[in-house]
Amino acid sequence: MKNIKYFGMGVFLLALAIFTSLAFVGNFELTERGMRAQLNEQELTNLEKPLMEEMVGKPYRTSFTFSRDFIAVFNRINEDLKAKEEWDKVMWSPVSGIALKLAQSSANGIVASHKMLFFLLTFGLGILGSLIYIISDLKIKGPPGIKNDGIYHDSATNRGWIGILTAVWLISFYVILYFHPYIIANLISITDPIKGLFIEGEKASKWFLYGLLYTTSMTVMGARMIIKYRHNRYQIVRTITVVLFQIIFAFLLVEILPMFGLPGKDLKSAWPLDYYFLFDWNVQDLMSSGNFGKFVFVWGIVLSIIIVPTMVYFYGKRWYCSWVCGCGGLAETLGDPYRQLSNKKMWTWKLERWMIHAVLVFAVIMTVFTGYHTYNVFVHPEMDSKEILFGISAFDIRSWYGFLIGSIFAGVIGTGFYPILGSRSWCRFGCPLAAYMGIVQRFKSRFRITTNGGQCISCGNCSTYCEQGIDVRAYAQKGQNIVRSSCVGCGVCSAVCPRGVLKLENGPEANRFGNEGPIVLGNNGFELND
CATH class of the missing domain: 3.30.70.20 (Alpha-Beta Plaits)
Structure with a gap:
């Protein structure tokens, strides 16, 4: 049976190796047609000539080298426009997103021609190998009961070399996903066939890849959680519930709603975890989506102000953190092998209280600024400098919050450091919703x-x-x-x-x-x- 378990691990590692290698293979060649299809009018006006001269028709071996040249052209043109103070012509869209779109449309290698095959070789084999490895424990570890023997003697779970390699992979993936997604253009493109099941012909985005990977990881590792804690009914029901919330609300509904012309929103996400709730573009999107959009807006307010504290009063913050939340769900499933790595020392407790409440204060301040800006967008559209409050721009506040908290803390550190800091470093030190619910739980809960x-x-x-x-x-x-x-x-x-x-x-x-x-x-x- 152990040989079967090792076989499952081998299959998973093969799938992981193929998945990782896709970032370094393929052919990319920008065409005039692809350029015109992906760039908007302003971008095309600024970039058409230099791209025609320097990139169109030129072959590239990786999306990284392709995007590197495009970013160089983009930045050069933008700097010239800023030097001339032609601010109306400056391109403010994130260059990484434009580079990703061009790389996806310019791919013409083996991966682009066999997307479903590579999807099965990565996601398919990964799921199969993981389940073989996990299910074999039913026989190897014997009858139901506490199964934590040897946890500190395994280099995968005691900050050993396997754990460190795992952390390096996770951190690298998150950094690339958030800041340099063009590097993984091939990895994103292999999920196009799955995206096409929802909207025919639609290309997958980096967030679709992430959502699919996130949901798959939670589901497979949820099976491990159920097998490991099958002696405990609470753990079985809780794991099934949080996985279903992720599959239905955070993945399927987000993809199905746009099929009917409705905004794809995660209806279980509450402020301040849903920190962009009052951003002008989000409110405009909801208000322009008819009655459903207005319902989602009102639901977000009711959920955050009434339902969350009321449920915490009756059931504690566990109702959300351990039964509903996707962040908590990933920590409880994918992060379960690392839960023992959390620091129990007094100084950590003191640091935790300062950090998590500081993030909550930051979230409140950011929300005030963005709410002020959004209010002006709707009520005073003619007003100049609608985003300025107390001499500070709401754009700057929300950009810094998104970078420091939404990306670095929640993603890179919160998940990437599972094998180093334990599975709940984000929930413990950084989640503003956890801080908000924690205050209610501490002072007014049953x-x-x-x-x-x-x-x-x-x-x-x-x-x-x-x-x-x-x-x-x-x-x-x-x-x-x-x-x-x-x-x-x-x-x-x-x-x-x-x-x-x-x-x-x-x-x-x-x-x-x-x-x-x-x-x-x-x-x-x-x-x-x-």
Whole structure:
């Protein structure tokens, strides 16, 4: 059976190698027709002549070299226009996006001719190999129960060389995806056949590739989560639920709605996680989409201001962070092998509280500025400098937020550093929605994790596998309830406890911080409650 497991790993690694190598193969040649089809009127006016002279008809071996030359031309022309102060002619669109469109339309190699084949060789083999590897554990690891033996002796899960290589791959992928997507033009193009199932002839974008990869990873690793924790009903139901929310709301609906001329929105995304909610282009898109668009706008406000805090009051932030959220879902599935890497030290807890609430403040400030700009766009369209508030541009604020928080923190660090920092570094240190819900959970919620200190044997499993870095054992040893703003209620601490010490509960607010059992093991030994 172990040989079958190793075979599955080999198949997955083969698929990963093919997927990665696609960035370095193919042929790219810009044609006049492709140039005219992909550039808008302003871009064509500025770039047609230099591109005709320097790039049209010239063969390239990779999308990187192709895009490098285009970006050089683009930047040179733009700098000339700025030097001449011809601001109405300057091209403000992100050059990386234009380079990607041109690279996709200029591809004519083996990958462009056999997209479905390469999709099956990457996604197909990757899924098959992963499932073989995962399902083999049903036999190898025996009957249901706690399955965490040897976790610190595996170089894949103890920050060893395999873990570091994994982190390098993930970080590189996120950096390229966010900032240099033209490098992976081939990787994006192999998902064109899947995109075509929703809108015929439509080319996949980098976000379609990411969404498909994200959803696939969650689904496959969700199967692993179910097999690993099959002794715990809470984990099984929770995993199935969060995977279904990702598949239906974050992927399928986003792709299906545009088929009917409606905006493709993730209806479970709440502010401030959905930080671009009040951006002018988003509000304009919704307002121009008829009654459905107006419903989505109102729904976003109701979800963020009423539903989120109300649900946190009754069920804690776990209802969203561990049952609904895609970020949390990926952390609980793809990130599960790394949950033990979260830092439990006191200084980390202090840093966590400063960082996550600082991000929340940043999100609120950014929302005020963007909301002011959007208000002026609709109410005072004739106003000059609509984006300026207190001498600061809303464009600058939202650009910096998108770069630092939306890209670097949430993506590059939040997911790329799974094998180094653990699976919930974004949720723990950076997610503004988690901070918002955490404040409600800490001060006005019925949720708590109760402990039976008399049964605790201090094995440390609960603290080890808390991805939020909470020293659960310290609470359990005292028989003290756990009421922490950072707790996402994943329930894994309870699932790995061999003595049934921990229990996730929604009860009356009264005494939820106290020790509600009749016998308490605390700092003063055994005590009796009245």
